[in-house]
Amino acid sequence: MIEFLLNGKKITSDAEADTPLLWVIRDEFGLKGTKFGCGIAMCGACTVHLNGSPVRSCSLPVSVVANADIRTIEGLEDQHPLQKAWIEHQVPQCGYCQSGQIMQASALLATNANPSEDEIVAYMSGNLCRCMTYSRIKAAIQDVATQSDSVVQIYNPKTEAKRTQGVS
Ligand code: FES
């Protein structure tokens, strides 16, 4: 029996210790936003946050996350700025990779509010998109990162706090 926080709620899993976290999230707790792509930690479709850092849940035994804080795409705040930007830029094509992309991007902005283009490309480079939406992903991230004329709340997975970007 393994306990951990899933999107802020304490849960108990009866899964075998070596079961990948992805299947616990999807099959035991019904959160289908996190996707299975390669299964070998190479594509990023299954990205979730572990104590605030992006991890590949397809390759992470659930035993590793005992007592940890796991957040999935369903656990992002409603109307997260990145989700709004994704819609405005019409980022998704088939959509399959996109929850992983947003989880990776939200971890980036939580630790680096205004990343350079090179920093965005480097940070996002492990998240693959077979529909080649990379330029729109980058534009959407840049859009959120440069919104300095309005208060933008970004979920900060490191601290479970909301951080204000755009004002000092
Ligand atoms: S499904 Fe996990 S990295 Fe591809």
Ligand code: FES
């Ligand atoms: S939108 Fe289709 S794989 Fe990325």
